[in-house]
Amino acid sequence: MLRDIFSKNKKTYATIPVPSATDDVPVGIMTKCPNCKKIMFTREIEQNMKICLHCDYHFPMNAKERLSSILDENSFAEMDKELVTVNPLGFPEYVEKVEKDRRKMKMNEAVVTGTGKIEEKPVVIAVMDSFFRMGSMGSVVGEKITRAIEKADELHLPFIIFTASGGARMQEGVLSLMQMAKTSAALKRFSDHGGLIITVMTHPTTGGVSASFASLGDFNLAEPGALIGFAGKRVIEQTIHEELPEDFQTAEFQLKHGQLDAVIHRKEMRKKISLILELHHIGGVTE
Incomplete structure (x- = not known):
């Protein structure tokens, strides 16, 4: 019963493209994912329930x-x-x-x-x-x-x-x-x-x-x-x-x-x- 309740209905979560980070970006504006190493806008990660936009890593x-x-x-x-x-x-x-x-x-x-x-x-x-x-x-x-x-x-x-x-x-x-x-x-x-x-x-x-x-x-x-x-x-x-x-x-x-x-x-x-x-x-x- 429990396995039925939590059966995996896999979904594809949208990936939002973001520009590459530059050396003069203020601290805190960008965040690097510890899993896939991609760099994203911190704000966009927060808007995505603090989940990586590329690899689904849960911050x-x-x-x-x-x-x-x-x-x-x-x-x-x-x-x-x-x-x-x-x-x-x-x-x-x-x-x-x-x-x-x-x-x-x-x-x-x-x-x-x-x-x-x-x-x-x-x-x-x-x-x-x-x-x-x-x-x-x-x-x-x-x-x-x-x-x-x-x-x-x-x-x-x-x-x-x-x-x-x-x-x-x-x-x-x-x-x-x-x-x-x-x-x-x-x-x-x-x-x-x-x-x-x-x-x-x-x-x-x-x-x-x-x-x-x-x-x-x-x-x-x-x-x-x-x-x-x-x-x-x-x-x-x-x-x-x-x-x-x-x-x-x-x-x-x-x-x-x-x-x-x-x-x-x-x-x-x-x-x-x-x-x-x-x-x-x-x-x-x-x-």
Whole structure:
């Protein structure tokens, strides 16, 4: 059934020709695709949902861009925005680095949570942002995700999370690792109450995040080409003394080996998630 839902209806996405870059183009006007090496106007990539116009490479999205691409316009209501990180272990310059990202990204932590609607269907959503401390999971990230899960349970709404993370935040030590258990336990309670969990793994989803809530969805989805795994490829190769496949830990590799339910193009993501919500007849009210 699941394979039928996500059968590949391949489409050809239009390629918009752009002029070649010149040496005197201002910084930020042009962007080079890390996959095909083509140079394009940054604005045109952004208008194409941050997808390469030539090779379909999916550039990382920040939380604001992701929410805009998935939710109905003006439907998002943020939760727990006031939660901020402290420095429980007195790690040198930790607070200063977090504050720098806070000013740069205009958000308090590496995840944004709240309620919203997808094609008029209410949901609770969490979106991790790899541009904020590489989406690393500290105490505040774990707490915000846990509270979002509990809000979904309270409102009898589906819980959707877009993951993007380098793993647990080392500056918080074991307190960061504890978030793996806390978020997983919250998802288990939510699932026991009949809640629907949809996880979407984006590039990259690694470390403690991949080993906890990112892999516990009723539907585990991913974007094309996303890096998904626990330890890095080189670390594993050095440990087992074997050469791993070229596509090891990509979303496509994980799908092939049964770790994902589907790999979905960004332009199809909203429609596919809406279809899942419709099939499961999820209803409820938002505050």
